[in-house]
Amino acid sequence: MLKGNMAKKSVCIVGSGNWGSAIAKILGKNVQGSDIFEEKILMYMYEENVNGRKLTEIVNTEHENVKYLPGVKIPENVVAVPEVCEACTGADILVFVLPHQFVRTTCQKMVGSIKKNAIAISLIKGFAITDSGIQLISSIISEILGIECAVMMGANLAVEVASEQFCESTIGSKNEVTGRLLKQLFQTPYFRCTVVEDANTVESCGALKNVVGIGAGIVDGLGYGDNTKAAVIRLGLMEMIKFCEIFTTGSKTETFFESCGVADLVATCHGGRNRMLGEAVVKSDKTIRELEKEILRGQSFQGPLVAKEIYEILEKKNMLQRFPLFVTVHKICKRELEPSNFIDCLREHPEHM
Numbered sequence: 001m002l003k004g005n006m007a008k009k010s011v012c013i014v015g016s017g018n019w020g021s022a023i024a025k026i027l028g029k030n031v032q033g034s035d036i037f038e039e040k041i042l043m044y045m046y047e048e049n050v051n052g053r054k055l056t057e058i059v060n061t062e063h064e065n066v067k068y069l070p071g072v073k074i075p076e077n078v079v080a081v082p083e084v085c086e087a088c089t090g091a092d093i094l095v096f097v098l099p100h101q102f103v104r105t106t107c108q109k110m111v112g113s114i115k116k117n118a119i120a121i122s123l124i125k126g127f128a129i130t131d132s133g134i135q136l137i138s139s140i141i142s143e144i145l146g147i148e149c150a151v152m153m154g155a156n157l158a159v160e161v162a163s164e165q166f167c168e169s170t171i172g173s174k175n176e177v178t179g180r181l182l183k184q185l186f187q188t189p190y191f192r193c194t195v196v197e198d199a200n201t202v203e204s205c206g207a208l209k210n211v212v213g214i215g216a217g218i219v220d221g222l223g224y225g226d227n228t229k230a231a232v233i234r235l236g237l238m239e240m241i242k243f244c245e246i247f248t249t250g251s252k253t254e255t256f257f258e259s260c261g262v263a264d265l266v267a268t269c270h271g272g273r274n275r276m277l278g279e280a281v282v283k284s285d286k287t288i289r290e291l292e293k294e295i296l297r298g299q300s301f302q303g304p305l306v307a308k309e310i311y312e313i314l315e316k317k318n319m320l321q322r323f324p325l326f327v328t329v330h331k332i333c334k335r336e337l338e339p340s341n342f343i344d345c346l347r348e349h350p351e352h353m
């Protein structure tokens with residue numbers, strides 16, 4: 001156990017959507033009475049009006065994020081703040097939990113406001129693309145803020161976590177001391193954390209499984225059953241492993257057996273928002289944007305963006321034919337292929353040749 005003769009560490013949550021709010025519940029409770037962590041947690045909330053009131057004001061008076069996680073009480077020691085610089089000033093631990101498209105601009109605003117020895121942890125499941133290839137979100141955070149960044153990914157559908165149903169999660173930290181500290185911050189009797197050192201694979205799994213989740217939704221939408229979905233999960237896993245072998249330095253096969261790997265894949269393919277999107281893409285001819293608005297009402301599907309990012313890098317490296325499942329999901333989301341083509345993609349997969 002890490003115990004404090006040292007000053008208590010203060011925590012800031014950067015993000016407050018569906019997952020951010022579920023995490024606020026866990027962290028808010030875990031720091032109460034702690035001799036390691038400060039009791040008050042500031043949570044950066046992208047401000048918006050909900051029924052004529054500011055969302056921060058609603059959260060700070062009713063202690064519920066009525067838009068992104070209705071029906072769940074957020075502990076009163078978590079305070080929503082609309083300015084990210086105000087939220088992060090003085091924090092020792094920064095917990096990033098935003099849709100990945102907002103990370104770079106949010107970090108840029110934080111430059112100059114954070115403690116120089118702060119540490120970060122990213123709960124964000126996505127990638128960014130640069131001229132040289134894939135960039136992990138944790139490395140964007142590290143690069144812009146000049147601090148260490150661990151990750152946490154797992155089979156963690158926010159609504160189930162918020163209702164305290166048992167689950168596991170994987171903390172990826174290259175630094176063992178940091179990993180132990182973060183486990184103390186996140187673990188509860190119903191949210192069990194394992195720490196591994198292969199952080200880049202943990203993070204890559206979190207991004208890639210979103211694309212497979214859309215594939216699972218497509219076969220649901222086409223009316224196929226559990227055998228077909230199991231094939232999507234298996235072929236998706238094979239592509240995830242191959243992708244990490246090529247793009248993630250030092251990737252270890254055993255990391256795929258942690259919660260961040262197979263377990264998150266199974267959870268997302270059965271209960272995730274990306275699965276819902278895949279099904280909707282089959283049943284409607286609306287665009288992804290229209291479906292996102294209609295189905296999620298403010299929340300965000302990360303899968304289509306990750307599929308596009310993967311497609312761009314594979315095209316650049318002339319590797320499209322080695323990842324047919326990822327590529328076909330992207331083309332179906334773009335409406336360049338019919339959803340029924342997905343079954344041909346499974347049938348003709350290189351795993352069967």
Ligand SMILES: NC(=O)C1=CN([C@@H]2O[C@H](COP(=O)(O)OP(=O)(O)OC[C@H]3O[C@@H](n4cnc5c(N)ncnc54)[C@H](O)[C@@H]3O)[C@@H](O)[C@H]2O)C=CC1
Nearest residue numbers: 016017018019020046097098099102124125157158299300
């Ligand atoms: N929801 C879930 O069950 C889980 C989500 N995740 C991951 O956590 C990350 C965050 O997801 P959620 O919390 O579910 O978010 P969400 O899908 O609820 O996204 C909406 C959030 O984005 C914010 N936002 C909108 N415009 C913004 C802007 N311009 N700048 C900053 N923020 C803006 C909204 O205020 C809201 O907080 C994603 O990478 C997701 O894949 C990981 C595990 C579980």
Ligand SMILES: O=C(CO)COP(=O)(O)O
Nearest residue numbers: 154155156157272273274
């Ligand atoms: O990451 C998740 C579960 O672990 C949530 O997945 P979705 O974004 O598909 O809902």
